[in-house]
Amino acid sequence: MREGITTMVRPITMPKLGQSEEVGTLVRWRKKVGETVAKGDILFEIETDKALLEVESFSEGTLLKTIVQEGTTVPINTTVGFVGDPGEAVPEIVAQTCRFDSAHGPERQPKGSSRPAALAPTPEARKPELPGVSRETPRPPAPSPTRGHVGAVRPSTLLRAVSGSRTGEPPLHPTPGVMAAPAVFRISPRAAKLARESAINPAPIVGTGPLGRIVERDVKNYLESKGYYQLRITPAAKRLAARENIDILSLLHDPRPPQRITLARVERAITEKPRPMSRIRQVIASRLTESFTTTPHFFVTVAVDMTELVSFRAELKAQGASYTVTDFILKAVAMSLVEFPVVNSTTDGKTIRWHSKVHLGMAVNLEQGLVVPVIRNAEELSLAELHDCASELIAKARAGRLTPDEMGGSTFTISNMGMLDIENFTAIINPGESAILAVSSALKQPAVKDGQIVVRDIMKMTLSSDHRIIDGATAARFANAIKQKLEEISLWKRLT
Amino acid sequence: METFDVVVIGAGPGGYPAAIRAAQLGASVALVEREHLGGACLNWGCIPSKALIHTSSLYAQMRSSANLGLKIESANFDYAAMAERKDQVVRGLRNGVKQLLAANGVKVFEGTASFESRKRIVVNSKSENTVIGAEKTILATGATSSVPAFLPRHERVVESRAFLDLKSAPRSVLVLGGGVIGCEFACMLAQLGVQVTIVEILEDIVAFLDADVRRELRRQMEKTLGIHILTGTSLENISADEHAVRGTAGGEALEADLLLAALGRKPVTQELQLENTGLKTNQQGFIEVDEYGTTQVSTIYAIGDVTGGPQFAHAATSQGLVAAENACTRRRRKNEKLIPYCIFTSPEVGEVGLSEQQAQQKGVEVKTGKFNFGALGKAQAIGHPSGFVKWVADAQTDQLLGAQVVGAHATELIAEAITAIRAELTTTELAQTIHCHPTLAEAWMEAADVLLGEPIHTIAKKKGLGARV
Numbered sequence: 001m002r003e004g005i006t007t008m009v010r011p012i013t014m015p016k017l018g019q020s021e022e023v024g025t026l027v028r029w030r031k032k033v034g035e036t037v038a039k040g041d042i043l044f045e046i047e048t049d050k051a052l053l054e055v056e057s058f059s060e061g062t063l064l065k066t067i068v069q070e071g072t073t074v075p076i077n078t079t080v081g082f083v084g085d086p087g088e089a090v091p092e093i094v095a096q097t098c099r100f101d102s103a104h105g106p107e108r109q110p111k112g113s114s115r116p117a118a119l120a121p122t123p124e125a126r127k128p129e130l131p132g133v134s135r136e137t138p139r140p141p142a143p144s145p146t147r148g149h150v151g152a153v154r155p156s157t158l159l160r161a162v163s164g165s166r167t168g169e170p171p172l173h174p175t176p177g178v179m180a181a182p183a184v185f186r187i188s189p190r191a192a193k194l195a196r197e198s199a200i201n202p203a204p205i206v207g208t209g210p211l212g213r214i215v216e217r218d219v220k221n222y223l224e225s226k227g228y229y230q231l232r233i234t235p236a237a238k239r240l241a242a243r244e245n246i247d248i249l250s251l252l253h254d255p256r257p258p259q260r261i262t263l264a265r266v267e268r269a270i271t272e273k274p275r276p277m278s279r280i281r282q283v284i285a286s287r288l289t290e291s292f293t294t295t296p297h298f299f300v301t302v303a304v305d306m307t308e309l310v311s312f313r314a315e316l317k318a319q320g321a322s323y324t325v326t327d328f329i330l331k332a333v334a335m336s337l338v339e340f341p342v343v344n345s346t347t348d349g350k351t352i353r354w355h356s357k358v359h360l361g362m363a364v365n366l367e368q369g370l371v372v373p374v375i376r377n378a379e380e381l382s383l384a385e386l387h388d389c390a391s392e393l394i395a396k397a398r399a400g401r402l403t404p405d406e407m408g409g410s411t412f413t414i415s416n417m418g419m420l421d422i423e424n425f426t427a428i429i430n431p432g433e434s435a436i437l438a439v440s441s442a443l444k445q446p447a448v449k450d451g452q453i454v455v456r457d458i459m460k461m462t463l464s465s466d467h468r469i470i471d472g473a474t475a476a477r478f479a480n481a482i483k484q485k486l487e488e489i490s491l492w493k494r495l496t
Numbered sequence: 497m498e499t500f501d502v503v504v505i506g507a508g509p510g511g512y513p514a515a516i517r518a519a520q521l522g523a524s525v526a527l528v529e530r531e532h533l534g535g536a537c538l539n540w541g542c543i544p545s546k547a548l549i550h551t552s553s554l555y556a557q558m559r560s561s562a563n564l565g566l567k568i569e570s571a572n573f574d575y576a577a578m579a580e581r582k583d584q585v586v587r588g589l590r591n592g593v594k595q596l597l598a599a600n601g602v603k604v605f606e607g608t609a610s611f612e613s614r615k616r617i618v619v620n621s622k623s624e625n626t627v628i629g630a631e632k633t634i635l636a637t638g639a640t641s642s643v644p645a646f647l648p649r650h651e652r653v654v655e656s657r658a659f660l661d662l663k664s665a666p667r668s669v670l671v672l673g674g675g676v677i678g679c680e681f682a683c684m685l686a687q688l689g690v691q692v693t694i695v696e697i698l699e700d701i702v703a704f705l706d707a708d709v710r711r712e713l714r715r716q717m718e719k720t721l722g723i724h725i726l727t728g729t730s731l732e733n734i735s736a737d738e739h740a741v742r743g744t745a746g747g748e749a750l751e752a753d754l755l756l757a758a759l760g761r762k763p764v765t766q767e768l769q770l771e772n773t774g775l776k777t778n779q780q781g782f783i784e785v786d787e788y789g790t791t792q793v794s795t796i797y798a799i800g801d802v803t804g805g806p807q808f809a810h811a812a813t814s815q816g817l818v819a820a821e822n823a824c825t826r827r828r829r830k831n832e833k834l835i836p837y838c839i840f841t842s843p844e845v846g847e848v849g850l851s852e853q854q855a856q857q858k859g860v861e862v863k864t865g866k867f868n869f870g871a872l873g874k875a876q877a878i879g880h881p882s883g884f885v886k887w888v889a890d891a892q893t894d895q896l897l898g899a900q901v902v903g904a905h906a907t908e909l910i911a912e913a914i915t916a917i918r919a920e921l922t923t924t925e926l927a928q929t930i931h932c933h934p935t936l937a938e939a940w941m942e943a944a945d946v947l948l949g950e951p952i953h954t955i956a957k958k959k960g961l962g963a964r965v
Contacts, residue, residue, distance in 0.1 A: 234919055234921070235895075235920060235921050235922040235924075235925045236890075236893055236894075236896075236922055237920055239893045239895065239922055240893050243892070243893060263920050
C-alpha cells in the first residue's frame with residue numbers, strides 16, 4: 001500500500017513502458033467514473049513518443065475518480081485515477097502535468113494569478129500552437145519528488161502544461177484565421193466581450209487604459225479603423241466564427257474581398273485552421289529533420305533480379321512453408337551487415353562505434369504514422385526465426401501493442417514499400433544509425449539475361465548512407481552483397 | 497443557317513427566363529417551343545390549377561360562412577365558367593410571356609427541336625424544317641404526366657392535363673397517388689362537394705413533408721373536407737365502363753365517375769436525339785448536370801424537371817437564370833441549394849430547408865420551436881385558427897436551418913422564412929425582428945421565441961433559462 005492511503009481505494013498510475021520513457025500522455029479514458037472495472041480491463045489509452053498503448057487494470061472494483069484529463073501529459077507513476085468500492089472516499093489529489101518546454105526559461109504566471117498551478121489544464125493549453133515548438137524528447141520534470149507518492153503532492157512541485165505562445169515567446173508568424181493569446185495581455189471584461197462577440201482577435205489592439213490595458217473604446221476604434229462596421233457578416237457566420245475562434249478580420253485577406261461574409265467563408269477558415277499534430281507525428285517530424293539536416297546522406301541503387309526467388313518462394317509455399325519477400329531481405333541484410341561492420345555502426349562525427357550485434361529495424365506504416373519495430377540479434381536468427389519474429393512484431397505494430405522497448409535500439413533499418421507499387425525511392429537514415437535500405441516493388445520488366453531480352457521481376461533497392469563513415473565504394477559493395485544473396489537461389493535452398 | 501449564341505429548348509418557367517436573361521447579357525438567343533409559351537406550369541399546371549383552387553376555396557368559405565355572420569342563401573358554382581376563367585388567365589399570362597420575349601429580342605421558333613450535332617439543331621414544325629446553329633444550348637424540356645400503362649384507356653381515366661380540360665365537375669373522383677398534384681386536386685374537388693378518395697401506395701400522403709405538417713394536413717383533409725384517404729395500399733382490379741371506374745384498395749371496393757392518375761412525371765427527351773451530341777440520360781431518363789447546370793457536354797446546359805431535381809417551377813427558373821449567366825459570362829455561379837416548396841392544398845403548406853427528421857438523419861443537433869396559429873389574434877379574427885409554423889435551428893450556432901408552415905396563407909408566409917434562412921439569420925435575430933401586428937406572419941417571431949424558450953403568447957415547456965444569446 002502506498003503512503004498516504006489507508007483505505008481500500010487503489011490508485012491507478014501512469015505506467016512506465018520503456019527504458020527511455022519519462023512521461024506519457026493520457027489520450028482517452030476507456031472507463032467512465034462509476035463503471036465496474038475487472039482485472040485486465042482496459043482502463044485508458046496512452047501515447048508515448050513512439051506509440052499508442054492500452055493500459056490494463058491490475059485490480060478490480062469501481063472507477064471512483066479520474067484525476068488526469070484526456071489529452072494531458074504526466075510523468076510516469078503519476079496517479080491518474082482511483083479504483084475502489086463504490087462510495088469510498090478518494091484522497092484529495094490535484095492533477096499534475098508535465099512541461100514540455102523548458103527552452104523558453106521559467107514559465108510566466110498570468111498576472112494576478114496567485115493560484116498554485118493546480119488548475120486542470122485544458123487540452124488546448126497542452127497542444128503546442130506551432131508544430132515543432134515542443135521538444136522532441138520531453139524533459140523529465142526535475143526535481144521529481146512526486147514519483148511514488150500519491151495523495152501527498154505539494155502544489156509547489158506541480159508543473160503546468162504550457163504551450164509556446166504562453167511562455168512569452170511570440171508566434172513566429174501569424175497564423176491566419178487563428179487567435180493566439182499574447183504574452184501579457186491586459187483587456188477589460190467589456191472590451192473582451194465586445195471582441196468575442198465581434199469574432200475578432202483583440203491581440204493587435206493597442207490599449208489606452210492603465211498599463212496599456214485594452215478598454216472597450218479601443219476595440220471600437222480598432223473595429224472602425226479596420227472597416228469592420230462596413231462588413232456584411234451574416235448572423236450565423238458571426239456566431240460560428242465567435243464559437244470557433246475565427247478572426248473575422250483575417251477573412252478579408254482574400255485577393256477578392258467577399259461581398260458578404262457567409263457561413264461558407266467561415267467554414268473554409270475552420271478547415272484551414274492549423275491543428276496540432278499528434279505526439280507521434282511531431283516526434284517523426286523532429287527526428288527526420290534532425291537526421292536529414294545533420295547527416296550527409298548519399299544514395300546508391302541496385303536492381304535485383306527477383307525472378308528465381310519469387311518462384312522459389314512459390315515452391316516453398318506449395319510445400320507449406322510460407323515466407324514473405326521481406327523475410328529473405330531481412331536475412332540477406334543481416335548476413336551482409338556481418339560482412340560490413342562499418343555499415344552496422346554509429347558516428348557522432350568525432351567517434352565511431354561499431355555494434356557487435358545486428359538489431360534490424362523494420363519500418364511499418366500505420367494510419368497514425370510510421371513505427372519501427374526492431375528484431376534483436378538478427379544475425380543469430382535463422383530464416384524461419386526471422387519470419388516468426390518479423391510477423392509477430394508487425395502484427396503487434398498493427399494492433400498498437402508494441403512496447404517502446406520493442407521500438408528502440410536498432411542498428412540498421414529496412415523500409416519496404418514493395419506492396420505499394422513503387423519503382424524506386426530513397427529513405428532517411430534513422431538517427432543513431434549509419435544507413436537505411438529502401439526496398440521497392442518487384443516489377444515485371446524487360447531485362448537482359450544471357451544476351452536475350454526477357455521479362456524478369458526486377459526489384460530496386462536504394463541504400464542511404466551516412467557519408468561521414470561510409471565511403472561510396474563501401475556502400476556499393478554492401479548493396480551488391482545483398483543483391484547477390486537475393487539472386488543466389490542455391491543459398492536459399494541451403495537456408496530453408 | 498442562322499446561328500445563335502444561346503438556344504433554349506423549351507419555353508416553360510425555366511426556359512423562357514433563361515432566354516430573357518441570356519438576351520439581357522447581350523447574347524443572340526433563340527427559344528424553341530413545340531406547344532405553348534409558359535410550358536406545363538403556365539398552361540397545364542401551377543397557374544390553371546390555382547385559378548380553379550381559388551374559386552373552390554372561396555366557395556367552401558362561403559358555405560361555412562355562417563359563423564362569420566354572413567347570410568348566403570344559396571351559394572353555387574358553374575364549373576364551365578370556372579374553367580373558362582382559368583383559360584382566360586392562362587391566355588393572358590401566355591401573351592405576357594410572348595411580349596416579354598419580344599421586348600428582349602428573343603427569337604421564338606415554334607416546333608420540336610432535335611440535335612443534328614452538338615451545335616446544329618433542327619426545328620421541326622408542321623410546315624417546315626429549320627436548321628439553326630447554337631454556340632451554347634440550354635435544355636429546358638421539362639417533364640410530362642401520362643396515364644401509366646397498367647391503367648385502362650378510357651375517357652374516365654385521366655391525368656392532370658386532361659383533367660384541367662374538363663368542362664364539368666364529376667360527382668366523385670378516385671385520385672391515384674397522394675403526392676402534391678393528387679392532394680391539390682383532391683382538396684379542390686372536395687371543396688366543390690365532390691366525393692374524393694385518395695389511394696397512395698406509400699405509408700402516408702406527401703411523404704416528403706415534415707411529419708407534424710403531414711399529420712395536420714391529413715387531419716384537415718379527412719375531417720374538414722371529408723376526403724377518404726387510403727395509404728399503404730395499391731389500387732387493384734381497375735376497370736372502367738360508361739357508368740363508372742371501379743377498383744379495390746385494401747379490401748375496399750371503390751367506385752367513382754373519374755379516375756385521376758397523379759403518379760409522377762417523366763422527363764421529356766425523346767425527340768431531342770441526344771445521341772447526336774454524345775449526351776446520355778441516366779437510368780431514370782433524366783439529364784444529369786453538375787452544380788453549375790452543365791451536362792457532360794460542356795456547351796450544353798440543362799435545367800428544371802428534365803434534370804431530375806425537385807420538380808418545382810421556381811427551382812427551374814432559378815436554374816435557368818444560373819445556366820444563362822454561366823453560358824454568357826465568365827463568372828460561374830452555382831445553382832441555389834435552398835429550394836423551398838409550397839402546396840396549395842387546404843390547408844396550404846410551405847416548407848424550406850431542413851425538417852426535424854432530416855436534421856436527425858443528417859446527425860445535425862437541432863432545436864425546434866412550434867407556434868400554433870390558434871394563439872394568434874389575426875388568425876382568430878379571420879377565422880383560420882388551425883395550423884402552425886415551426887422553426888428548425890442549429891443547436892450549437894442558433895442558425896435557422898429549416899421552416900415549415902401549415903394553415904391559411906402558408907404558401908405566402910413561407911417567403912419570410914426562405915429569406916431568413918438564405919441570409920443565414922439566427923433564431924435570436926428573427927425573434928428580435930419586429931413583425932407587424934396583427935398579422936399571421938407574427939407566428940414566425942413567436943415560434944422563434946418558443947425555440948429560445950421564452951415565448952410570450954404560449955406557455956413555455958421549460959421555465960427559466962432561455963437560450964437567447
